[in-house]
Amino acid sequence: xxxxxxxAIFRGxxxxxxxxxxIWGVLIFLSLVTAVEVLLGIFKPESLNAKVFGMKLLxxxxxxxxxxxxYYIAWDFMHLRDEKSGLRxxxxxxxxxxxxxxxxxLLQEGGYVFNVYDKGYIKRDx
Amino acid sequence: xxxxxxxxxxxxxxxxxxxEPLRASYGKMMMWFFILSDALTFTxxxxxxxxxxxxxIDAWPIADEVFTxxxxxHGNYPMIYVAIMTFILIMSSVTMVLAVxxxxxxxxxxxxxxxxxxxxxxxxxxxxxxxxxxxxIKGDFxxxxxxxxxILQFVDTHGNRVAIRDFATKNPHNERVQHERKNGLWFVSExxxxxxxxEDVVKGLESHKDVLVRxxxxxxxxxxxxxxxxxxxxxxxxxxxxxxxxANLKVNEYGSSLFADFFFFITGxxxxxxxxxxxxxxxxxxxxxxxxxxxxxxxxxxxxxxLYWHFIDLVWVFVFTFFYLV
Numbered sequence: 001x002x003x004x005x006x007x008a009i010f011r012g013x014x015x016x017x018x019x020x021x022x023i024w025g026v027l028i029f030l031s032l033v034t035a036v037e038v039l040l041g042i043f044k045p046e047s048l049n050a051k052v053f054g055m056k057l058l059x060x061x062x063x064x065x066x067x068x069x070x071y072y073i074a075w076d077f078m079h080l081r082d083e084k085s086g087l088r089x090x091x092x093x094x095x096x097x098x099x100x101x102x103x104x105x106l107l108q109e110g111g112y113v114f115n116v117y118d119k120g121y122i123k124r125d126x
Numbered sequence: 127x128x129x130x131x132x133x134x135x136x137x138x139x140x141x142x143x144x145x146e147p148l149r150a151s152y153g154k155m156m157m158w159f160f161i162l163s164d165a166l167t168f169t170x171x172x173x174x175x176x177x178x179x180x181x182x183i184d185a186w187p188i189a190d191e192v193f194t195x196x197x198x199x200h201g202n203y204p205m206i207y208v209a210i211m212t213f214i215l216i217m218s219s220v221t222m223v224l225a226v227x228x229x230x231x232x233x234x235x236x237x238x239x240x241x242x243x244x245x246x247x248x249x250x251x252x253x254x255x256x257x258x259x260x261x262x263i264k265g266d267f268x269x270x271x272x273x274x275x276x277i278l279q280f281v282d283t284h285g286n287r288v289a290i291r292d293f294a295t296k297n298p299h300n301e302r303v304q305h306e307r308k309n310g311l312w313f314v315s316e317x318x319x320x321x322x323x324x325e326d327v328v329k330g331l332e333s334h335k336d337v338l339v340r341x342x343x344x345x346x347x348x349x350x351x352x353x354x355x356x357x358x359x360x361x362x363x364x365x366x367x368x369x370x371x372x373a374n375l376k377v378n379e380y381g382s383s384l385f386a387d388f389f390f391f392i393t394g395x396x397x398x399x400x401x402x403x404x405x406x407x408x409x410x411x412x413x414x415x416x417x418x419x420x421x422x423x424x425x426x427x428x429x430x431x432x433l434y435w436h437f438i439d440l441v442w443v444f445v446f447t448f449f450y451l452v
Contacts, residue, residue, distance in 0.1 A: 044348075066446075126273055
């Protein structure tokens with residue numbers, strides 16, 4: 001809890017001496033990830049345009065990096081790493097389940113509506 | 127543990143609120159539940175944005191072409207400004223977590239400094255957001271909206287954007303003036319008229335041989351489709367309806383008006399969270415200064431407001447991805 005911090009990140013690969021040090025370490029990591037995202041966003045390498053599971057590889061990279069960032073913000077800045085696992089799971093898995101559900105439904109439906117516009121009898125190119 | 131906040135007289139009374147299930151105090155747990163429900167609200171918004179985008183997946187605006195401005199610099203710099211904003215927000219998250227850490231060591235002066243820096247970071251972020259909105263609303267090149275609500279933009283033969291003001295020929299005999307309550311019907315109002323009419327654009331397009339029309343449709347290379355000269359004139363003449371400049375909740379020169387609607391709604395809702403976060407931070411900041419938590423021997427209030435502040439950062443990470451990157 002509050003006063004005892006787990007000081008290792010990357011599954012124990014990187015251990016910090018104090019909580020303050022860990023905070024700066026996580027900041028550097030988050031900044032690096034953001035810098036990579038921004039550089040990819042500016043240059044958009046042609047080689048990453050290949051489609052993987054119906055979406056561009058580049059977009060998959062962006063979304064995965066975002067979730068990585070979200071993980072370190074929640075685990076180290078919001079101290080989820082130091083909470084009891086019961087509390088952590090109650091918060092994280094409830095959210096992830098409901099979010100995945102609504103995102104799946106709405107994107108599926110959006111794709112369907114696009115097909116109706118594209119192949120059906122509704123015109124919007126005027 | 128000894129981190130329970132105020133002495134509420136419930137200590138040790140298991141069935142009267144003194145219990146701490148999951149070893150988190152009541153306030154902290156409720157903050158987490160609030161954050162979870164608020165996260166679901168934002169998910170709803172972002173998922174709705176995804177729905178609209180999938181619906182118009184072949185015609186959605188490309189963010190790199192929409193957000194290209196940086197204050198004090200002319201030219202085309204996609205992503206730079208929003209990257210700076212993101213960094214400011216992450217930085218203020220760091221000072222917040224440092225304040226929480228100093229609170230655990232009951233170090234009042236350090237908590238004060240870090241809380242102050244957090245508030246400053248939040249204010250800079252909201253200011254940047256306001257600038258971003260202002261630039262977006264003012265618009266840049268202008269475009270023509272068609273009868274079907276699609277957007278036609280203008281490019282030169284190299285594919286560089288051309289502003290309507292640079293080629294449209296204004297008709298000196300256009301006598302249409304904006305209707306005002308004082309010189310017309312008092313119960314009818316009219317928004318400001320576009321600077322140019324579609325006829326002005328058609329005239330300008332006819333006399334400028336190197337200007338082409340660019341439609342919303344994205345081709346297989348991920349670029350917007352540029353029409354040939356004949357098709358350009360034909361499109362504008364048959365379908366052009368309104369000259370739009372900038373973006374609001376009705377029209378959007380950058381493409382689908384839904385893009386502007388969601389941009390205003392989601393970044394606006396996030397900005398509202400930042401503003402309320404700043405207010406909460408200021409309240410806690412003054413409590414720290416007057417020594418409330420010093421006397422309580424616990425800085426857990428800083429931790430709770432910190433959770434909210436980090437949550438704002440967390441949401442921004444997703445808004446950043448889905449509005450600017452993907």
